[in-house]
Amino acid sequence: MATDRENAVFEAAIKLGALYHQFVGTPISRSTAEIVEAAIESAVSLQPYVTKITVRLDKNLMNENPFGYSELTGAMYDAVIETKYGDAVCRASLKFEDGYPLMKILE
Amino acid sequence: MATDRENAVFEAAIKLGALYHQFVGTPISRSTAEIVEAAIESAVSLQPYVTKITVRLDKNLMNENPFGYSELTGAMYDAVIETKYGDAVCRASLKFEDGYPLMKILE
Amino acid sequence: MATDRENAVFEAAIKLGALYHQFVGTPISRSTAEIVEAAIESAVSLQPYVTKITVRLDKNLMNENPFGYSELTGAMYDAVIETKYGDAVCRASLKFEDGYPLMKILE
Amino acid sequence: MATDRENAVFEAAIKLGALYHQFVGTPISRSTAEIVEAAIESAVSLQPYVTKITVRLDKNLMNENPFGYSELTGAMYDAVIETKYGDAVCRASLKFEDGYPLMKILE
Numbered sequence: 001m002a003t004d005r006e007n008a009v010f011e012a013a014i015k016l017g018a019l020y021h022q023f024v025g026t027p028i029s030r031s032t033a034e035i036v037e038a039a040i041e042s043a044v045s046l047q048p049y050v051t052k053i054t055v056r057l058d059k060n061l062m063n064e065n066p067f068g069y070s071e072l073t074g075a076m077y078d079a080v081i082e083t084k085y086g087d088a089v090c091r092a093s094l095k096f097e098d099g100y101p102l103m104k105i106l107e
Numbered sequence: 108m109a110t111d112r113e114n115a116v117f118e119a120a121i122k123l124g125a126l127y128h129q130f131v132g133t134p135i136s137r138s139t140a141e142i143v144e145a146a147i148e149s150a151v152s153l154q155p156y157v158t159k160i161t162v163r164l165d166k167n168l169m170n171e172n173p174f175g176y177s178e179l180t181g182a183m184y185d186a187v188i189e190t191k192y193g194d195a196v197c198r199a200s201l202k203f204e205d206g207y208p209l210m211k212i213l214e
Numbered sequence: 215m216a217t218d219r220e221n222a223v224f225e226a227a228i229k230l231g232a233l234y235h236q237f238v239g240t241p242i243s244r245s246t247a248e249i250v251e252a253a254i255e256s257a258v259s260l261q262p263y264v265t266k267i268t269v270r271l272d273k274n275l276m277n278e279n280p281f282g283y284s285e286l287t288g289a290m291y292d293a294v295i296e297t298k299y300g301d302a303v304c305r306a307s308l309k310f311e312d313g314y315p316l317m318k319i320l321e
Numbered sequence: 322m323a324t325d326r327e328n329a330v331f332e333a334a335i336k337l338g339a340l341y342h343q344f345v346g347t348p349i350s351r352s353t354a355e356i357v358e359a360a361i362e363s364a365v366s367l368q369p370y371v372t373k374i375t376v377r378l379d380k381n382l383m384n385e386n387p388f389g390y391s392e393l394t395g396a397m398y399d400a401v402i403e404t405k406y407g408d409a410v411c412r413a414s415l416k417f418e419d420g421y422p423l424m425k426i427l428e
Contacts, residue, residue: 002319003222009220010227014317017231025345026129032149040147042139046176049423066421069153071395074346088241092224100387103228105216108328117334117413121424124338132238132288158351162399173314181239181285199331207280210335212323236347245361253360259388272401283367 004086009105011049012083012092016103018054019044019079020094026072030059036072044081051089052082058096074101111193112168116212118156118198119190123210126151126186127201128163137166151188157170158196159189181208202211218300223319225263226297226306229315229316233258235270235294235309240286244273250286258295266296272310288315325407330426331371333404333413337424339398340365340376341415347417351380357393365402372410373403379417394424 003008019040028036031107042051056078062070079094091106109117126147135143144162151160163185169177186201198213216224233254242250246321258267270292276284293308305320323331340361349357358376363376376401383391400415412427 006223006293010319013224013227016230017228018235021232021346022133022235025342027150027153035149038147039143042142046134047134048174065177067155104156106225114331116330117426120334121332121338125342126337128239128339128343132235212331224405240343241364241367243367249363250360256356257348260348260350262388281369
């Protein structure tokens with residue numbers, strides 16, 4: 001049997017994997033970044049056991065292609081999620097580090 | 108060589124195919140539908156040759172799963188797009204008809 | 215600090231969330247199901263800490279739309295993943311239960 | 322009313338937009354590229370009015386991240402699609418040109 005702590009960790013990670021692969025590829029620009037951040041947060045907040053979700057997308061990486069916009073990539077993500085399962089809580093993050101969109105348990 | 112009219116049609120269809128497959132699967136509910144609609148519209152409006160995009164998602168189909176939310180499906184879409192290429196314009200739509208998320212040229 | 219066990223759980227869940235949202239919406243039929251299963255397995259097997267991945271898609275749910283095919287939905291998934299982090303191992307699954315594509319820790 | 326030619330163009334473009342946004346983000350490597358190509362081709366070939374689809378993914382762009390794999394990006398695509406609507410045929414392509422994953426009508 002998994003513990004509450006393990007389940008809290010499990011649920012946090014599902015959401016990070018999901019939000020990454022659901023939204024990568026979305027056309028985006030510095031002027032539309034906030035609405036996409038809000039949509040991702042709204043989607044994740046509906047999922048089970050989520051108590052908090054913050055998504056920031058790095059506008060400095062939103063370089064314009066020849067048509068004047070960019071595409072959401074893994075490198076842009078800076079997300080923190082909190083889940084609660086029974087009495088246990090997990091806080092985890094997704095952030096680009098050393099050339100990789102790293103997901104890790106914060107506490 | 109393709110005509111301006113063919114290119115306007117081509118560009119409209121690219122965006123319909125793209126928005127469908129980018130966002131299907133997104134967690135959604137009646138209370139978050141509008142922010143997802145706005146994010147989809149913001150994404151499509153950045154793409155080349157788009158002059159207008161309207162996305163409505165059918166809240167009546169957002170039935171709650173055991174955790175109280177739904178997932179964006181093709182059946183929910185009601186989208187109209189307008190593109191302009193040279194002097195030509197295309198208006199096209201995505202809407203569920205007869206059991207299929209049909210995309211078609213309106214004019 | 216997270217334990218190896220927690221990290222193994224975390225890594226398994228990332229992959230389940232990812233594979234779900236990456237591939238939902240893919241056009242599929244009973245005759246192409248196996249190649250899509252293989253592609254999903256090949257993708258997940260590349261990801262860090264994965265030691266085993268099995269993906270089966272329920273052909274009984276691949277009902278034909280008016281154009282003779284179906285779309286990959288969460289209900290079709292039956293996936294089992296194994297991860298190893300340090301000395302710890304996690305086995306987890308994704309399977310439709312009680313109207314929901316449930317992900318859970320098996321051991 | 323749209324002509325057969327316009328509808329053939331429309332149908333080709335839908336599929337290019339769809340395959341792009343469905344599969345961008347998929348974990349991939351030089352050793353798994355062919356199975357992903359085959360899965361994309363199998364998915365597109367099911368869609369209405371498609372008579373031919375060829376997808377090649379540029380292995381030279383599959384540089385390894387710290388965990389030894391890559392992710393499918395728009396720059397990797399080299400796809401050609403043929404559609405037939407009534408008596409009309411359309412051939413169109415998706416290929417990276419001048420910093421953009423360009424889709425265009427070939428004939």
